Amino acid sequence: MYNSKITGLGFYVPDNVITNDDLSKMMDTNDEWIQERTGIKERHWIPEGSDDTSATMGAKAAKIAIERAGLSKDDIDFIVFATLSPDYYFPGCGVQIQDMLELPTIGAIDIRNQCSGFVYALSTADQFIKTGMYKNILVIGSEYHSNGLDKTTRGRGVGVLFGDGAGACVLSRTEDNTKGILSTHLHSQGKYADKLVVHSPSIKNWVPKIIASNGEDISYFPYMDGTFVFKHAVVRFSEAIMEGLTANNLTVNDLDMFIPHQANLRISQFVQRKFKLRDDQIYNNIMQYGNTTAASIIIALTEAWEKGKIKDNDLIVLAAFGSGFTWGSVVIRW
Numbered sequence: 025m026y027n028s029k030i031t032g033l034g035f036y037v038p039d040n041v042i043t044n045d046d047l048s049k050m051m052d053t054n055d056e057w058i059q060e061r062t063g064i065k066e067r068h069w070i071p072e073g074s075d076d077t078s079a080t081m082g083a084k085a086a087k088i089a090i091e092r093a094g095l096s097k098d099d100i101d102f103i104v105f106a107t108l109s110p111d112y113y114f115p116g117c118g119v120q121i122q123d124m125l126e127l128p129t130i131g132a133i134d135i136r137n138q139c140s141g142f143v144y145a146l147s148t149a150d151q152f153i154k155t156g157m158y159k160n161i162l163v164i165g166s167e168y169h170s171n172g173l174d175k176t177t178r179g180r181g182v183g184v185l186f187g188d189g190a191g192a193c194v195l196s197r198t199e200d201n202t203k204g205i206l207s208t209h210l211h212s213q214g215k216y217a218d219k220l221v222v223h224s225p226s227i228k229n230w231v232p233k234i235i236a237s238n239g240e241d242i243s244y245f246p247y248m249d250g251t252f253v254f255k256h257a258v259v260r261f262s263e264a265i266m267e268g269l270t271a272n273n274l275t276v277n278d279l280d281m282f283i284p285h286q287a288n289l290r291i292s293q294f295v296q297r298k299f300k301l302r303d304d305q306i307y308n309n310i311m312q313y314g315n316t317t318a319a320s321i322i323i324a325l326t327e328a329w330e331k332g333k334i335k336d337n338d339l340i341v342l343a344a345f346g347s348g349f350t351w352g353s354v355v356i357r358w
């Protein structure tokens with residue numbers, strides 16, 4: 025059986041930076057509240073009038089990843105695209121990438137697992153490589169949140185958390201079984217779907233019904249029971265790390281870099297304290313980007329790699345938790 029390893033990384037965020045002070049002009053919030061509860065200082069939002077979308081940002085990140093992998097577009101065999109904010113209700117963004125990057129008419133799938141989207145996407149791509157079906161897979165996480173948030177005081181509990189951006193990697197076949205993705209573990213618990221959800225538009229509640237409600241139906245804005253989600257997140261992140269390490273006969277002492285999904289700096293710090301990780305064993309960038317959901321892990325991984333924080337042979341654990349609920353881990357020997 026083959027193994028898979030990341031051979032190219034890239035990310036893209038819009039230039040437009042929105043600080044907490046900027047948000048306080050749109051809604052009743054303030055920098056102190058946001059930083060104290062979440063660690064977020066600023067996020068990037070696609071500005072009005074821009075042509076950027078989840079697909080275009082994903083394409084920009086993917087182009088960088090393909091170049092850094094030293095490959096050409098004709099070498100890519102398959103596309104896995106993770107997002108909760110697709111350009112269209114259907115088709116998914118994966119097919120747009122095939123067109124935008126002028127790739128051959130290869131297969132493309134979309135992954136709908138929210139904050140765990142990138143972990144699910146990487147795991148999916150890993151299976152296709154391990155079986156020998158594909159050699160080089162483009163794995164993308166991208167989110168255009170800002171156009172779907174309630175930017176009034178009514179939506180402040182969610183609106184301040186999210187940012188726009190995209191990250192991508194090329195996952196390639198290797199015959200070295202000591203390197204690359206060592207394991208992936210995926211979980212879901214659908215009974216909590218309503219705790220973090222966008223209800224509409226859906227086949228149950230389609231657009232004409234929303235319009236007819238004259239603004240009273242706000243089910244198209246994200247809803248989150250923040251405290252409930254937070255309590256589950258700290259437990260599931262911890263479980264995800266341990267499950268990945270234990271499956272590989274490793275312990276926290278073997279860990280060189282933990283890259284958590286960037287949901288809230290307080291969640292990451294809780295996990296860091298629990299496992300007594302040094303500052304150089306964890307990478308957080310939610311302070312600058314907010315929660316970019318399916319893009320957050322791959323943006324963080326790319327940024328950490330660009331800063332030279334990831335070295336050959338390092339043991340890296342990626343872990344995510346989010347809406348669904350879904351959670352999971354990826355263990356990588358770099």
Ligand code: ACO
Pocket residue numbers: 052053054057058061062138139140180181182184220249250251253254257287288291315317345346347
């Ligand atoms: N500015 C100022 N005040 C605010 C804001 C804001 N932006 N938002 C909420 N408040 C107020 C509330 O109205 C409330 O006021 P009240 O006490 O008068 O009613 C008070 O602040 C406390 O609100 P809580 O929601 O209880 O605040 P909490 O301490 O729980 O923090 C937070 C909220 C940051 C959202 C936290 O619950 C959290 O991070 N949850 C987990 C997020 C997460 O892990 N998400 C998973 C991934 S996301 C995905 O999958 C899409």
